[in-house]
Amino acid sequence: MSKFPEGNFTIVNNGTGRCLRVRLGRTQDVSDWKAGTKYLQSVTERPGVELGEPDGSPATAWWFSTIDDSAERRPFNQIVSHAVGEYQNIGNHCVWLDMKLHPTADDRNRAADQFRHKLDDMPAALKEKLAALPPAAFWTQAEEELGAGASLSEKLALWHGYCASVAFPVQNVEEDDEGLEAAQSYIDAAAAEGVHRPEVESGRTSTTRMYGCGASRTEGSTYRWVYDGTYIYGADSKTVPLERTYWTDENGYLVGKSKGGPAQTWTLAPWKPAPPEPDMSAVALTGLFGPLSGLLGIGN
Incomplete structure (x- = not known):
């Protein structure tokens, strides 16, 4: 109650x-004159x-x-x-x-970060199964950035970051992006294995x-x-x-x-209304500057 x-x-x-x-x-005031009125x-x-x-x-x-x-x-x-x-x-x-009604860029970035962590935490067997989906250009780029000795999980962490940005774009993704279709296929395949995108929650x-x-x-x-x-x-x-x-x-x-x-x-x-401000104008106009004026500090 x-x-x-x-x-x-x-x-x-x-x-x-x-x-x-x-x-x-x-x-x-939006008054207007019409026909002299x-x-x-x-x-x-x-x-x-x-x-x-x-x-x-x-x-x-x-x-x-x-x-x-x-x-x-x-x-x-x-x-x-x-x-x-x-x-x-x-x-x-x-x-x-x-x-x-519309999440902010920070809200989408937060959801993308959550999704990236979910992809990174997939079991090793599932990562190996889905590793066939990223395009060849990605593996070349991953070796250039991480070195040829990088593990599959380290390389896929880069791919997962890209997939998360595709799943929760802050800006429009270019339609001619070569990896866009592959990323969407990867996201769909992960969802089929129970790894789903989180909801975008507003801060x-x-x-x-x-x-x-x-x-x-x-x-x-x-x-x-x-x-x-x-x-x-x-x-x-x-x-x-x-x-x-x-x-x-x-x-x-x-x-x-x-x-x-x-x-x-x-x-x-x-609610207790605030007390009104004292009106000093009446005192000043009457010329009553006797004991009251001393109390109020007038004329000192």
């Missing part, structure tokens, strides 16, 4: 001390989500929406911004999470954003949340894998990751 506080609350990371904040969108119109940019100072400002205030989703007949379970609803005329906005599994509470989720995104007193994570697995939705403060960015990493625990507490 979720343990969200009643009313407005703050969300602070226990490891970094950073607080979940909303960055309000700017409103721009000015038509007033303004456009408000989308708000954003960020991690920063827990200063008690309205930007740090959130509330939990348990309004029922009539389509799915269950609560929305949305973490909604107080400031957007209070200060911007664009409707309520809540925190969304989007799974990354940063997801990103977060602010979006309207009335929008519908699509595959790869969610706005439903659970707080168990320690972790905040996805409340259903209809659109994203729950195990990859745990809120994480990653160097000041709110992302979703698998449970167990650093900066993943959060404290939710009732």
Whole structure:
């Protein structure tokens, strides 16, 4: 059962001390003149989500929406911004999470390195069986680089590196590459023997954003949340894998990751607005520079 506080609350990371904040969108005047009449119109940019100072400002205030989703007949379970609803005329906005659709070059390089190690660790008998697949030009190059006395495993380590780059290309592989077809045949033959390519796993599994509470989720995104007193994570697995939705403060960015990493625990507490700054203008205008002025340090 979720343990969200009643009313407005703050969300602070226990490891970094950073607080979940909303960055309000700017409103721009796009009024226009037509036929001598000015038509007033303004456009408000989308708000954003960020991690920063827990200063008690309205930007740090959130509330939990348990309004029922009539389509799915269950609560929305949305973490909604107080400031957007209070200060911007664009409707309520809540925190969304989007799974990354395209892996980065680092993600592909990591998968290629894992695959190369899997090929290097094949049994000697399997290596000898597959050694007939690399082209003759490769063996010549391997002897030039390693020497004629290099072992089969040492020579194949070079070939495995090439095969891994073919399996997980960071850039497009030239179509006329002589070894490309041979490398693919080698990869397929290894798979037939049970040595399969690993999945490409993203280092940063997801990103977060602010979006309207009335929008519908699509595959790869969610706005439903659970707080168990320690972790905040996805409340259903209809659109994203729950195990990859745990809120994480990653160097000041709110992302979703698998449970167990650093900066993943959060404290939710009732929002206490920061006290207003004292208004000194009224005192100055009245000319009351008696005992009060001494207390405030005015005129010293």
